[in-house]
Structures are given as structure tokens and as C-alpha cells.
Amino acid sequence: MRDFPSILVVDDSPFAARALVHVLESRGLRARAASSMDAAMTVCAETNPAVLVTDVCMPNIDLFDLCRRFRAATSGQRNFVMLFSAHSEQEIRTIVSAIGADAFMEKRDGAAAVAARVESLCAAAAASRQAHHAAMAPSSPPPR
Numbered sequence: 001m002r003d004f005p006s007i008l009v010v011d012d013s014p015f016a017a018r019a020l021v022h023v024l025e026s027r028g029l030r031a032r033a034a035s036s037m038d039a040a041m042t043v044c045a046e047t048n049p050a051v052l053v054t055d056v057c058m059p060n061i062d063l064f065d066l067c068r069r070f071r072a073a074t075s076g077q078r079n080f081v082m083l084f085s086a087h088s089e090q091e092i093r094t095i096v097s098a099i100g101a102d103a104f105m106e107k108r109d110g111a112a113a114v115a116a117r118v119e120s121l122c123a124a125a126a127a128s129r130q131a132h133h134a135a136m137a138p139s140s141p142p143p144r
Contacts, residue, residue: 004119004122005051006031006032008032008040008049009031009034010034010052010054011058012061016055017034020033024119029115029118029119029122032049040061040066040069041073044069044070044073044074050121050128051121052066053083056083056087056092063095077129078129079125080103081103082102082121084105084107102121
């Protein structure tokens with residue numbers, strides 16, 4: 001596994017979530033799946049993911065609440081939200097904008113394209129975390 005932050009994949013279809021996790025792991029990324037709000041928050045507490053990848057249309061999960069809780073659980077660091085959907089209607093894009101997602105992809109783009117986009121978000125998260133840690137490190141006293 002590469003030294004990238006972890007990923008949380010949320011989809012109300014456990015099969016779809018596990019399939020995407022498998023694709024991400026085959027690219028050397030660390031990912032965990034959840035298919036409920038409670039499971040998603042448990043994964044957040046256990047792994048401190050930097051990237052949330054979630055389906056837009058989930059009848060049993062409030063997308064706005066999921067994203068809000070994800071951002072709150074990972075506060076103090078830059079995190080990323082990527083939404084994906086089988087639909088591309090304008091209504092979906094409005095939801096994406098309202099949530100403040102960092103990325104949106106259609107499921108028909110294919111797992112490899114979705115994984116590549118997630119990988120780029122992980123790279124950005126890793127760079128952000130590295131810069132944050134460097135800024136927080138105690139500075140050396142000035143030379144005499």
C-alpha cells in the first residue's frame with residue numbers, strides 16, 4: 001500500500017461499495033466500505049480517512065448529513081468529498097454543488113476512471129497533510 005491517506009467508500013449497495021474498494025486496493029490505495037451512516041462513522045473513527053467517495057442516491061442515508069458528519073469527524077485537516085451517481089441530470093449536479101463536493105463522476109465513466117480521480121484526491125490530501133505537519137513542527141532556534 002502506498003503512503004496515501006485512507007478512503008471511505010459509502011454506497012447503500014454493499015456489493016457496489018466492496019467492488020470499488022477492490023479496484024482502489026488493486027491500485028495500492030487503502031479503502032474501507034460502508035453501507036450505512038453508522039458504519040461510515042465507525043470507519044471514520046477507526047481510520048481517519050481523507051477522502052469520502054459516496055453514491056448520491058441512497059434512500060436510507062441523508063447525503064448532506066453524511067458529508068457534514070464526515071467533514072466534522074475529520075476536522076483540522078483538509079479532506080475531500082467525491083460523489084458519484086448513475087445519473088447525470090442537472091438535479092444531481094445541483095446537489096453536488098450544494099454539498100460542496102470536490103469532485104463528481106458518473107458511474108458509467110467506469111471503475112478505472114473513478115479510481116484514477118480518487119487517487120488524485122488522495123495525492124492532494126497527502127500533500128495537504130504533509131504541509132500541515134511541516135507547519136506544525138517546532139522550528140529550530142536561529143543560529144548564533
